[in-house]
Amino acid sequence: MAALSEFARSSRFAGVRILICDSDPIVRQFHRTHALAQRLSTRIEIRKIQATVDTPDWEFALADGLQLLQCDDRERWLGTYHRNNQVRARKLLDTFERDWPLAAADANLRRLSL
Template identity: 70%
Template sequence: MKDPRPLTSAEDFRRALIELLGSSRRSLNILSEHLDRALYHDAEVVEALSRFARDSRFVQVRILIRDSDPVVRHHHRLHHLTQRLGSIMEIRKVQATVDTPDWEFAVADDRQLLVRDERHQWLGVYEADNPVRSRKLLDVFEQDWPLAVPDGNLRRLLI
């Protein structure tokens, strides 16, 4: 297990996410408020995610969001990528009745994690190898995934 790397800015998160994507091989699970543009709309992040998604036919990317309005209202690179790679990537919206944590995270390959401690601040941690904590985060994700639904607003843009 490697030491956690503290993250204190959007740029720190951007660099850490690109690193996470560059070393991942099989799976990526993201829980986010609304796919913050400072991170998930970034051209380098989306390019790294595109490379990851196309790297193997066994790759799976699942994204849970709480609020799709910011993604729908403004062009969003990650949303566009999910439209192109729909068989590999899926976005679902968490139901309003589901109590989700106030933090956000990305977990890759059941061992790498990126955690934003509070969704309104750029404070968190990147861990390149922590399967125990990754499993705990995935348990949260797996609890919400079956209750979440594809958002009609996101699908409407496919026309």
């Protein structure tokens, strides 16, 4: 989590965008990424994909248009990391960019300030 925080604060141009399908697990149990996103809300944004969006049912993370981390097996938390796979990263970025504008902030993830 320290690396994500450091990255988000590294430059005024740095930003982290996260798409999720279901916010219930995050709401039910403390999640460090959610807590960090609340603290750095101008740098880290979490949106929920709408049920109408036809998005593949797998997780991935992209960095700098080259690096790719993809979860292949959720049951055993196995995945692959590609340090320099521009073609695959571009395809996944296109998928992400297509879905991002269709996603919305989830009311369940908003910070309640008293």
